[in-house]
Amino acid sequence: MTTTAQRVAQRTPPPRDPSWRPQPTLPGGDYHLASVWERERERLFGREWVCVARDEELQSPGDYVVRDVAGESVIVVRDADGIVRALFNSCAHRGTRLLDEGAGHVRSGAIVCPYHAWTYDTRGRLLGTPNVHRDEGFDRASHPLSSLSLQVRAGFVFACMADEPPPIDAYFASNPEGDLIRSAERWHMQDLRTAHRIVYEVEANWKIVVENYSECLHCPGVHPELVQLVPLFRTGNVEDDDGAELADGAWAFTRSGTTNRPMLPGLHPEDRNVYLGNVLYPTLMLNLHADCVMSYRLEPRGERHTTIVSEFLFHPDTIARGDFDPSDVVEFWDLVSRQDWAVCERAQLGVTSKAYASGGVYPEKDRSVWDFNERYRRSMGPR
Numbered sequence: 001m002t003t004t005a006q007r008v009a010q011r012t013p014p015p016r017d018p019s020w021r022p023q024p025t026l027p028g029g030d031y032h033l034a035s036v037w038e039r040e041r042e043r044l045f046g047r048e049w050v051c052v053a054r055d056e057e058l059q060s061p062g063d064y065v066v067r068d069v070a071g072e073s074v075i076v077v078r079d080a081d082g083i084v085r086a087l088f089n090s091c092a093h094r095g096t097r098l099l100d101e102g103a104g105h106v107r108s109g110a111i112v113c114p115y116h117a118w119t120y121d122t123r124g125r126l127l128g129t130p131n132v133h134r135d136e137g138f139d140r141a142s143h144p145l146s147s148l149s150l151q152v153r154a155g156f157v158f159a160c161m162a163d164e165p166p167p168i169d170a171y172f173a174s175n176p177e178g179d180l181i182r183s184a185e186r187w188h189m190q191d192l193r194t195a196h197r198i199v200y201e202v203e204a205n206w207k208i209v210v211e212n213y214s215e216c217l218h219c220p221g222v223h224p225e226l227v228q229l230v231p232l233f234r235t236g237n238v239e240d241d242d243g244a245e246l247a248d249g250a251w252a253f254t255r256s257g258t259t260n261r262p263m264l265p266g267l268h269p270e271d272r273n274v275y276l277g278n279v280l281y282p283t284l285m286l287n288l289h290a291d292c293v294m295s296y297r298l299e300p301r302g303e304r305h306t307t308i309v310s311e312f313l314f315h316p317d318t319i320a321r322g323d324f325d326p327s328d329v330v331e332f333w334d335l336v337s338r339q340d341w342a343v344c345e346r347a348q349l350g351v352t353s354k355a356y357a358s359g360g361v362y363p364e365k366d367r368s369v370w371d372f373n374e375r376y377r378r379s380m381g382p383r
């Protein structure tokens with residue numbers, strides 16, 4: 001456990017690493033070429049664990065959400081036994097998309113194809129095939145919906161399209177910033193509930209969004225309000241695993257630095273005035289505060305567009321209070337988010353330049369961006 005004294009010491013920027021030498025970024029084409037996006041779909045999003053939802057979105061059997069995982073439409077549904085499952089959103093008859101993107105509830109526990117009305121249960125088993133009969137030699141049991149592997153951790157639902165997915169806990173342990181699910185255990189995120197959601201449509205490659213999140217060289221210029229709240233960010237440093245200390249007297253991620261919400265149960269006293277933010281590779285970012293958690297879940301929509309879902313999670317007892325009002329943290333985060341998306345979109349415009357074809361450079365304070373790129377290169381394999 002980190003002591004308060006150590007945390008206070010983080011106000012002082014961490015010492016330089018004398019061994020660091022400027023490192024190359026990814027080449028420009030990685031941010032805008034359709035061929036790279038196609039390889040990512042196959043090698044990265046087709047094989048790794050991707051966060052697709054919060055478990056709480058599927059309260060009752062039959063509740064579902066339809067999510068886009070790098071161009072693959074996926075149904076996440078709570079089945080009749082209460083188990084959350086992920087199914088490819090493609091009919092086993094002639095491939096028709098079964099459900100539209102969004103959230104809903106399948107009536108009578110049946111997913112009915114809008115084309116020829118083949119009917120599946122919430123486990124993906126084919127139950128009904130109007131006008132197609134068993135005496136044709138047609139065996140329904142041989143034509144279920146294809147499914148994805150699914151695991152729930154800390155209330156987040158992760159799906160993997162690989163036939164043999166990597167063991168999920170080992171997968172998290174290999175995260176560039178460490179196993180965030182484990183290090184955030186005391187936030188008890190499985191018990192928290194979403195009280196506010198903002199969906200952003202950002203004209204930038206998903207990696208630009210992750211890279212922007214991973215560094216703070218941009219903070220003094222882009223986030224004048226944020227650097228008042230987190231003085232460390234003025235120096236261009238990002239926090240390490242122990243987080244970044246908030247300004248004197250501040251303990252909430254709001255303009256005033258305070259809030260009327262209580263601290264989350266289970267946190268240590270020294271968590272009170274610290275902000276901890278990390279990327280759970282590839283597309284989930286968790287921002288841990290003393291009174292709430294804000295998650296960004298990225299949905300890459302192609303080589304130049306990312307949907308970003310920002311969700312604000314609070315303790316249910318806090319939400320139930322008569323004076324509950326999340327607008328202080330929502331407004332502050334929304335301000336910071338929009339500042340970020342503006343520079344991400346600007347970066348997207350520039351990386352398509354001929355001049356950037358071979359990429360740019362990472363100084364030491366871009367180290368976390370480099371770590372993300374190293375992990376990305378491992379996912380993608382040889383070019």
Ligand code: FES
Nearest residue numbers: 091093094113116
């Ligand atoms: S394509 Fe779905 S029932 Fe025919």
Ligand SMILES: [Fe+2]
Nearest residue numbers: 212218223340
């Ligand atoms: Fe930022």
